[in-house]
Amino acid sequence: MGKRQLVLEDGTTFTGTGFGSMEQSIGEVVFNTGMTGYQEILSDPSYCGQIVTMTYPLIGNYGINRDDFETITPSIHGLIVKEVCDTPSNFRNEESLDSYLKANNIPGIAGIDTRKLTKIIRKHGTMRAMFTSTDQVLEESVLTIEQTQVMKDQVESVSTIKPYVVPGRGYRIVLVDFGMKHGILRELTKRYCHVTVVPYHYSAENILRLKPDGVMLTNGPGDPKDVPEAIEMITSIIDSVPVFGICLGHQLLALACGADTEKMKFGHRGSNHPVKDLLENKTYITSQNHGYAVRLDSLSNTKLELTQIALNDHTVEGIQHSILPAFSVQYHPESSPGPEDTNHLFDEFLSKIKSHQTNIKEGTSCQSVKI
Incomplete structure (x- = not known):
């Protein structure tokens, strides 16, 4: 040395x-x-x-x-x-x-x-x-x-090149890879999901052809506005299938629904960030890694609802669509490293899928499931 x-x-x-x-x-x-x-x-x-x-x-x-x-x-x-x-x-x-x-x-x-x-x-x-x-x-x-x-092509450099399948007997999930951590796969396979991992630029048409029960938007690097094709894809599928976004996926969901994002001064990176769930009135310790955030004031002109906030600086940590079964969080519920306080969000995602399918069978409109 x-x-x-x-x-x-x-x-x-x-x-x-x-x-x-x-x-x-x-x-x-x-x-x-x-x-x-x-x-x-x-x-x-x-x-x-x-x-x-x-x-x-x-x-x-x-x-x-x-x-x-x-x-x-x-x-x-x-x-x-x-x-x-x-x-x-x-x-x-x-x-x-x-x-x-x-x-x-x-x-x-x-x-x-x-x-x-x-x-x-x-x-x-x-x-x-x-x-x-x-x-x-x-x-x-x-x-x-x-x-x-x-760098403007971080997502392209870390996303999978071709789709691949991780077999399971449960719900069929399409996982859009923007720089996926293996922890997300572990949580889905633990719940017996059949997971199809697709590249970041996979089209909405190709995703819907896979007949997914739900779509997950993963974490990833860089500015969400550098991935316009993903924003377009989310806009096209959100009316058809339940969506769960994590970190970059959270920001992309917000942009697809008309909200805005901004670069933070120094971001959140660590395994001890307190987040308050406004719907459940609970506080969780979370693992975080992001340099961009959804602008709180930009939610007012959308159909998105604020569900969670960071207690350190009151930035947006969670959102959900007021009508459709779509929600996201800024932190990492799969932890790795960090506390496992919010692993239940994967179960909430599967609950949204179940409710969505029930609504379709009964011929009723989708209503958001509160997380």
Whole structure:
């Protein structure tokens, strides 16, 4: 391990020890407040194009195991830690964090003041940065960052290329993959669902040809407005089939129903975010990872109802359609990593499907099922 620099787009420089891949990398620097779960974070496709700062000071102490991956090929652009553990100790450990990063060409830097970096992001908002060698001229690094185009194709790069099926005997679910975490699949297969995973640009016509009982819109990276084909698809299917959106899927559902989204100053990323369910008057601790949010004021001119809010900053965390069986949440009910307080939302989705089918048989109009 040699010396390495992290240069922010404003010229702020941190010098530390490099680990993982020694390649140069540019990405948007964000921070995650989770104390554990770094393996799930590294393999979460929603971090495509981003460099993640872990605020917990010691990372890597339980190593890497075969069971906790959220995707096969990670797309994170870098990892920043205060201290990296070289000798992990856990009964499931199979390799070190450094070894995993090397194998997947992911650069890392340790030994920098992650508290200072997090404070900079909280004050000035997320910004882009670059991993460089210590002999790189600062002005050249900043110029390289400025001249590197901001990623707009994150969803395309992490979505499945072709449809595939995960067989089951239960409800037939079409899962639109915008950067799906495996945790979502685990929750659906646990409930015996027959899941057909399709690419992000799959047309409404092709989805409806599959005769789904319900459609799930998954998490994913980037700006939801960079995926206009998905918004068009949702608009075309929402009258025909129950819909459940998670994270990016939540934002896309909102846009399809006429609401608006905006980029947050530094986003929500961690496993301890409190969310209040306004319908049940309950508070849940949730796992979150997003840099965009649905604008609260934009819901007023739509048929969407606010169902959940973030207690830290009162941003939109849940919505439902006032007539149709469609709802979504901004956080991750499949957790991974994080608390499992909101796993019941998958059951709520299946309940909406059952009610929808009952209404069709009885010839009555769809009414939303309150979550």
